[in-house]
Amino acid sequence: xxxxxxxxxxxxxHQLLDxxxxxxxxxxxxxxxxxxxxxxxxxxxxGLRVGEVVQLRVHDLYQYGKPVLSLVVRAEIAKTKTERTxxxxxxxxxxxxxxxxxxxxxxxxxxxxxxTCETIPAWVLTTRQVERIVRKAAMKSIGRPxxxxxxxxxxxxxxxxxxxxxxxxxxxxxxxxASTQIYTHPNEDDKKRAIDQLGQGEIETxxxxxxxxx
Numbered sequence: 786x787x788x789x790x791x792x793x794x795x796x797x798x799h800q801l802l803d804x805x806x807x808x809x810x811x812x813x814x815x816x817x818x819x820x821x822x823x824x825x826x827x828x829x830x831x832g833l834r835v836g837e838v839v840q841l842r843v844h845d846l847y848q849y850g851k852p853v854l855s856l857v858v859r860a861e862i863a864k865t866k867t868e869r870t871x872x873x874x875x876x877x878x879x880x881x882x883x884x885x886x887x888x889x890x891x892x893x894x895x896x897x898x899x900x901t902c903e904t905i906p907a908w909v910l911t912t913r914q915v916e917r918i919v920r921k922a923a924m925k926s927i928g929r930p931x932x933x934x935x936x937x938x939x940x941x942x943x944x945x946x947x948x949x950x951x952x953x954x955x956x957x958x959x960x961x962x963a964s965t966q967i968y969t970h971p972n973e974d975d976k977k978r979a980i981d982q983l984g985q986g987e988i989e990t991x992x993x994x995x996x997x998x999x
Contacts, residue, residue: 792939797927798829804926805918816888820908821918823880827856828936830874832944832957835912835933837862843889843905847897852881871956 793801805825807818827833827841840862846853852873860868873881885894893905910918916933923931937957945953 791935792942793927793931793935798939800926801825801919801923801931802829804922819880819883819888821922823877823884824908824915825919825933825936826874826877826880828933829940830877831856831871832937832940833858833871834864834937835915836864838933839908839910839912839915841905841908842900842902843893843897844900844902846881847885847889847894849898852878852885854878869955 802822802825805818806822807814810818824838827838828835837858845856845859854873856871856873856877858869858871860866863869889905912933919933919936920930923929941953941957944956
């Protein structure tokens with residue numbers, strides 16, 4: 786039996802991303818921060834697997850002078866070897882824009898018109914390196930370890946609640962809908978929301994709201 790995936794709440798996502806961005810420090814740290822931030826947003830807002838993130842090319846994210854509107858995860862880098870298309874969130878669009886304007890140089894941007902261009906030069910990392918980057922930032926920001934797959938789980942949970950299991954299946958690239966069903970279980974945010982609503986008398990229980998006098 787599959788267990789409910791661990792996810793981050795909205796506040797934790799913001800805290801993690803803020804630490805990853807590294808707004809202060811040397812220029813080298815600043816550029817690494819932009820890279821790390823964009824990688825995390827690709828998992829949080831597009832649901833990419835860490836193995837897919839490290840194999841992206843400039844052309845996948847940026848074409849003809851601007852970010853793409855939809856990210857095509859190429860079949861050769863997808864775990865299931867099946868291509869899928871994911872519309873970009875505003876946050877991800879802005880992250881790619883920041884990469885292009887602040888971190889990529891002219892040679893990198895040449896790759897935006899060449900689908901055969903190699904992996905992004907400043908993006909040559911292993912999955913283990915990305916795991917260490919995310920874990921270190923999570924320990925600093927929210928005080929507990931976070932694996933990159935938890936960012937994908939967070940995306941999957943949000944999408945399933947917003948658009949349903951079939952849409953989540955397509956965006957996550959699951960071959961079998963059974964793999965997506967783990968996101969249909971309530972998480973801690975759902976439980977807290979239910980209790981809050983109970984306290985406000987918004988759930989029909991046949992009892993007065995919690996805290997009210999009888």
